[in-house]
Amino acid sequence: MNLLLASFRFRPMSFAGAALHLAIACLIIFAGIAVFQNHLLYFPQKSPVDEMVSGGLRAWPSTQDFRGLVAEPDEPARATAIVFHGNAGHAGHRQFYATVLTRLGLRVILSEYPGYGPRNGSLGEKSLVADAEETIALAHRLHGAPVLLIGESLGSGVAAAAGARQRDKTAGMLLITPWDRLENVAAFHYPWLPVKWLLQDHYDSAAHLASYGKPVLVVMAERDSIVPPRFGTALYDALPEPKKLTVVKAAGHNDWAGRVGEGWWRDTIAFLLVKS
Incomplete structure (x- = not known):
């Protein structure tokens, strides 16, 4: 007992x-x-400026004050498009934007983040968004209106936050494979983690764009397993007009660009510049 x-x-x-x-x-x-x-x-890749300047791209606004790469169209630019890239690599890896958009008469700035490419600075939402605001303001001051924003994946969160804060300097934005809130994507990938309390960066694009009121085109990849399309749909549903939703058929997160042609880009830019 x-x-x-x-x-x-x-x-x-x-x-x-x-x-x-x-x-x-x-x-x-x-x-x-x-x-x-x-x-x-964040998965930054470091690279010196001289290794990023090629194929018609030059340092912007200068080599000494490097904030990205720029490509000019053959004719006077009818608009300036600023590209905020995804979380991996550096701006020089996104030359395809410059190739197609300069043919449509746009000046293209491939914006670089702090801590990426040749740039110093800290990673994180606060740092990237504040820097993007400065880039938008500088592009508007140097090149005038209209200024379009293009964000892919992580860059869509950066573009949404910075563009909303610099609303008077932007004409519209193209958000490619975006999410509504980062915590929702994180919870999808890590359902066993209390991501709402752990995440320091939120990239709440739905909240940032709730009163944006300028053209926003949301592009989703049909077979995206990194940012599943439902998160792009949730963002689109939360947006005010004018807005447009496009799904790239049979595309994954990283191969969508190879599944759209110049006509697709022409229609996209026409929608974004309709009020300019």
């Missing part, structure tokens, strides 16, 4: 100890994710 009672007294202690150790382990994991989440979200 004494042995039986001892066993009953021991088991709650063992369960409590195991629960405590599990809780501590979870806290360590969560703390690590919170501290190192920039390494999970």
Whole structure:
């Protein structure tokens, strides 16, 4: 009997100890994710300016004050498009935007983020959005209106936040494979994590654009497994008019550009510039 009672007294202690150790382990994991989440979200590639300037691209606004790359059309530009790229690589990897859009008469600025390419600076939403605001203001001052914003994936969150704050300097924006709120995408990929409390960067594009009121075209890739189309649909549904939704059939997150042609781009730019 004494042995039986001892066993009953021991088991709650063992369960409590195991629960405590599990809780501590979870806290360590969560703390690590919170501290190192920039390494999970941002994948910058460093490169000197001279290795990024090629194929008609030049440093913008200058090599000394590098904020990105620019390509000019053959004729006087009818608009300036600023591209905010996805979370990997650097601006020089997005030359295809310049190739197609300069043929349509647009000046194209491939904006570079702090900490990417040759640029110094810290990663994170606050840093990237503040820097993007400066880029938009500078492009407007140097080149005039209209200024269009193009954001892909992470860049759509940057464009939405910065464009909303610089609304008077923008004519519209193209958001490619975007989300409504970053926490929703994070919860999709990590359903076992309390992402709402762990995330330091929110990129709440739905909230940022709630009163934007200028043309926004949302582009989703039909087979996107990184940012599933439902998050783009949620953003589109939250947007005020004027807005347009496009789905690139059979496309994934990273191959959509190869599935659209110059006519698609012409129609896209025409929608964004309709009021300019």
